[in-house]
Amino acid sequence: MTAQHTEADGPLIPQPAMTREALRDAVRRLDMRSLAEFDTECHEAFDRAAETGAINPLRFFLIKWATHVAIQRWPARAGALAEAQRLAGDPTVEDKVFRAAMETSSRILAEAQQEIGL
Numbered sequence: 793m794t795a796q797h798t799e800a801d802g803p804l805i806p807q808p809a810m811t812r813e814a815l816r817d818a819v820r821r822l823d824m825r826s827l828a829e830f831d832t833e834c835h836e837a838f839d840r841a842a843e844t845g846a847i848n849p850l851r852f853f854l855i856k857w858a859t860h861v862a863i864q865r866w867p868a869r870a871g872a873l874a875e876a877q878r879l880a881g882d883p884t885v886e887d888k889v890f891r892a893a894m895e896t897s898s899r900i901l902a903e904a905q906q907e908i909g910l
Contacts, residue, residue: 803865822864862904
């Protein structure tokens with residue numbers, strides 16, 4: 793039997809390099825349900841970059857998924873974001889709850905983007 797991993801122990805995995813293969817492996821390990829979406833968006837970003845001759849589609853793709861991994865590698869952070877998004881999307885919650893959920897979402901996204909160097 794293995795010990796349950798807690799937030800105090802640190803992240804589930806180290807933050808990977810911001811490359812397609814490293815991020816794909818991290819998504820596969822942390823959030824297998826999102827792997828098909830990752831692959832689809834990767835192909836779309838490559839196609840847009842090829843069509844336009846710009847690297848921005850690839851850069852945006854990498855930033856999005858590096859941020860996703862930075863969140864998912866901390867279970868409590870991922871859970872807090874999911875709950876904040878649920879509350880923010882619930883039309884029946886009070887304004888105070890909605891604002892708190894939006895603040896939580898913004899804080900988590902800012903922390904994750906700081907981790908990836910943005």
